[in-house]
Amino acid sequence: xxxxxxxxxVCSVARTLDVIGDWWSLLIVRDAxxxxxxxxxFQRNLGIAKNMLTVRLKQLVDNGIFELRPAxxxxxxxxxVLTEKGRALQTVLAALSQWGCENLYAKDETRSVLVDSxxxxxxxxxxxxxxxxxxxxxxxxxxxxxxxx
Numbered sequence: 001x002x003x004x005x006x007x008x009x010v011c012s013v014a015r016t017l018d019v020i021g022d023w024w025s026l027l028i029v030r031d032a033x034x035x036x037x038x039x040x041x042f043q044r045n046l047g048i049a050k051n052m053l054t055v056r057l058k059q060l061v062d063n064g065i066f067e068l069r070p071a072x073x074x075x076x077x078x079x080x081v082l083t084e085k086g087r088a089l090q091t092v093l094a095a096l097s098q099w100g101c102e103n104l105y106a107k108d109e110t111r112s113v114l115v116d117s118x119x120x121x122x123x124x125x126x127x128x129x130x131x132x133x134x135x136x137x138x139x140x141x142x143x144x145x146x147x148x149x
Contacts, residue, residue: 010145019063020089024048024056026096029065029082029089037079038071065089095126 006018020026024046031045043053057080060066065086071077097114105111114123128136 011143019059020065020092022056024052025060025065026089026093028053028056028060029086030093032066032080032082032086033090033093037081038077039080042080060086091126094123098125 006014009015009018020029027046028042031042036042036045039053039057042048042057043050046053048056057066061068061080064083066080067083069079069081071079094114097112101111101113115121116123128141130136
């Protein structure tokens with residue numbers, strides 16, 4: 001059964017999920033943010049079937065998350081390089097990582113954490129803020145349709 005496209009939805013969450021809503025896509029982006037760029041690297045690290053990886057990478061390129069470039073070392077291989085749009089997904093992955101650390105592990109269980117590459121300290125918990133800087137709680141946020149300015 002073919003998945004329904006959400007590309008025309010007024011809901012930005014729905015449109016985002018239409019592009020990156022499966023776990024493979026987000027894990028590929030995660031690996032790219034950690035320095036991977038070649039098909040074989042993604043395939044080995046994720047253990048994903050080659051045909052599945054091919055489809056996901058094509059979708060990510062078609063949606064402007066990655067660019068396909070000749071290998072930086074001059075070899076015959078190609079590299080998948082995150083675009084600015086793709087790099088902006090780091091905030092989404094950080095939010096998912098922090099939520100997972102808080103909600104999916106036992107207290108003494110080993111987990112991965114995001115750290116500052118210079119200080120090697122965990123990053124601050126992401127918060128939602130109003131335009132005036134006030135920290136907002138989930139009950140203080142609503143969704144409204146609005147035309148782009």
